[in-house]
Amino acid sequence: MPKLQEIATQIRRDIVRMVHAVQSGHPGGSLGCTDYFAALFFKVMQHTPQPFDMDAKDQDMFVLSNGHISPVYYSALARSGYFPTEELSTFRKLNSRLQGHPTTHEHLPGIRIASGSLGQGMSVAIGAALTKKLNNDKGLVFSLHGDGELEEGQVWEAIMFAPHHKVDNLIITVDWNGQQIDGPTDQIGGLGDLPAKFKAFGWNVIVLENGNDLDEVVATLEKAKSLTGKGQPIAIMMKTVMGKGVDFMEGHHEWHGIAPSDEQLAKALEQLPATSLGDY
Secondary structure (H helix, E strand, C coil): CCCHHHHHHHHHHHHHHHHHHHCCCCHHHHHHCHHHHHHHHHHHCCCCCCCCCCCCCCCCEEEECCHHHHHHHHHHHHHCCCCCHHHHHHCCCCCCCCCCCCCCCCCCCCCCCCCCCCCCHHHHHHHHHHHHHHCCCCCCEEEEEECHHHHCHHHHHHHHHHHHCCCCCEEEEEEECCEECCEEHHHHCCCCCHHHHHHHHCCEEEEECCCCCHHHHHHHHHHHHHCCCCCCCEEEEEECCCCCCCCCCCCCHHHHCCCCCHHHHHHHHHHCCCCCCCCC
């Protein structure tokens, strides 16, 4: 298997090409979370791409709550074997299984919930984790959430629920990039001390200082796995840079949901060298 860094680079190439091709999509958060997806799908998570089991019996499962970063999700799924990489070329096109926000009725392997309406993924992840407990299934549930998404009230009901019910086979990660569609989160709806808030609700909290360092991401996820089964849900506060890997996108909320021009795509691909995996 190619090295994780090469996989991450290829996923970033996929992201910018997919969004550019249809002039629609969300590159910023996708690029920022690429290292997390590479680490999770290619190193940490125990999962079986084929045959795809909707119920994820006896394996780990993943829930994407901030569904707008579908480009990175689709690339990770395809590159890890859930469906042919060639299908990435259909992203956001009519009759594609790769809709702008993941949905289930197209039966795309890897997609277990429809996400895009923010704030719901944690509730789903908790339900899946509790179901695994009831079924004596040793698999873990991983989920990813945006920091701006935490302004949704349902999230905090879930944050309160999980520790009370000792959902200790759950590892949630917050993409703590400080950006949302309208600007910096501290200007739009300040989140305050996120680690302290989760700890106050009863979570075991890990702060991942550099969510764009693959070694650090892998080590943090492995540490989180070692803390499961101890009566507390695990929350990783993952600091990332929106648009990571493309210098003119990095740290700018404007790239939350706009597509690069032809010239910008060329500049982006210059910074993301071609890999042995090859473009779709």
